[in-house]
């Protein structure tokens with residue numbers, strides 16, 4: 001279970017540029033939950049993910065994962081059990097290394113053995129099988145440098161790398177936003193399959209409200225660094241895109257700086 005308690009992040013504190021990006025944010029996410037996160041530009045979604053992954057530290061509050069307080073853990077330590085994808089397909093893979101080598105690196109994460117020991121035949125057949133399941137033909141290009149792949153192929157590979165050793169938590173920050181609509185749909189389907197198959201606890205930021213309601217089992221709406229809505233169960237099942245938009249504009253603090261740009 002992931003528990004975030006009274007989390008706050010303040011940028012440029014005590015200056016004219018002070019910005020409270022996350023304000024007294026509290027949330028509980030159960031094991032196996034697939035949570036979609038929506039909210040306007042600047043609502044604090046990426047800040048929340050950065051705080052969970054450790055790429056920035058909380059100014060106040062706590063983060064507990066499986067009961068362990070990870071609030072002060074460095075990012076590299078959290079990376080052993082937290083997988084992460086960004087909007088930019090160039091992040092997360094090493095372009096000069098082959099598909100096979102990238103997967104080898106990811107596979108060694110959290111394990112004692114390293115790439116130095118090499119990738120054995122069993123690993124190769126596992127990688128081939130996993131790549132085949134993506135349905136992109138990458139299993140026949142395992143010696144290809146990742147830099148030669150398209151954005152969508154690369155994002156699918158990054159997803160595989162982030163999940164080849166099942167993480168305790170998977171963080172997806174608009175990971176299909178830079179892809180063309182057809183590829184975005186494909187990568188989203190692959191994401192859904194992997195997450196469901198391994199019951200990976202997942203947080204996915206998206207600006208696609210339809211997708212936010214379609215995928216996963218819980219939707220949280222952020223506004224000005226705070227939780228505006230937490231949709232679960234039947235309330236979520238019966239929610240429509242229009243209904244959510246209406247609820248949002250009714251509930252959202254009516255600030256000019258936080259217009260509805262979901």
Ligand SMILES: Nc1ncnc2c1ncn2[C@@H]1O[C@H](COP(=O)(O)OP(=O)(O)OP(=O)(O)O)[C@@H](O)[C@H]1O
Nearest residue numbers: 011012019021039040041042043044045046047048
């Ligand atoms: N490093 C930083 N320094 C100063 N302010 C920052 C920094 N990072 C984010 N902010 C501010 O914090 C607020 C929240 O930003 P954040 O990136 O979390 O928004 P977001 O919900 O991910 O938005 P988007 O949908 O545009 O990605 C914004 O007002 C942003 O300008």
Ligand SMILES: [Mg+2]
Nearest residue numbers: 045046047173
């Ligand atoms: Mg963001």
